[in-house]
Amino acid sequence: MKIEKRQVKDKPLTVIVEYPEWNRHVEGLIGRIGRLDASLAGRTEDRQVSVALSDIYYIENVERKLFLYTKDEVYRYEGSMADVGENAGDTGLVRISRTCFMNTDHLKEIRQLKNSRLEAVMDNDEKLIVSRKYLQDIKKCFGRKAL
Numbered sequence: 278m279k280i281e282k283r284q285v286k287d288k289p290l291t292v293i294v295e296y297p298e299w300n301r302h303v304e305g306l307i308g309r310i311g312r313l314d315a316s317l318a319g320r321t322e323d324r325q326v327s328v329a330l331s332d333i334y335y336i337e338n339v340e341r342k343l344f345l346y347t348k349d350e351v352y353r354y355e356g357s358m359a360d361v362g363e364n365a366g367d368t369g370l371v372r373i374s375r376t377c378f379m380n381t382d383h384l385k386e387i388r389q390l391k392n393s394r395l396e397a398v399m400d401n402d403e404k405l406i407v408s409r410k411y412l413q414d415i416k417k418c419f420g421r422k423a424l
Contacts, residue, residue: 282399288404292310294310296331302410303309305325311329313330313368314396315329315330315368315407316329316357317330317333317345317354317356317361318356319350319353320352320353320354320355321350321353327344328347328352329395330368330369330380331368331369331380331382332348333345333346333347333370334346334347334379334399334400334401335377335379335381335405336354336370336378336400337376337377338358338375338376339376342355343355343356343357343358346392346403348401356391358372358376358378367392368380369382369383370383371411371414371415372411373397373408373411373413373415374407374410375404375408375410379397379399379405381399384397384399384400385398385400385402387415390406392409394406394407394408395407395412395415
């Protein structure tokens with residue numbers, strides 16, 4: 278595989294994939310690239326915005342309401358945890374408890390806690406608890422990212 282990159286000012290990010298034949302690897306690559314631009318509809322008290330998945334640090338269910346946490350903002354999300362799971366695909370989002378998804382792209386470190394639990398420390402120093410039930414999902418993520 279050959280990778281070329283070049284900066285082109287005043288134009289949107291464009292990805293061109295050239296391939297000798299269409300196969301499952303090319304299809305998977307195209308799918309992952311497409312999901313990089315995915316977003317969720319977030320809401321504040323006075324406005325609705327599109328929040329890029331790459332900007333979300335974590336998504337949490339608090340008292341039956343979902344919230345999207347970014348570096349500086351918190352948005353209300355009208356969907357369900359199942360909706361988030363469907364949109365997660367090949368993104369950095371991984372479920373870490375019954376009530377929380379974490380974006381591993383913003384993960385700074387993982388610490389071992391008692392009772393086979395982990396503490397995830399995010400780039401913004403927010404701490405999240407990874408429950409035992411979801412340890413395998415985190416381990417799979419580490420295998421992909423080689424952390």
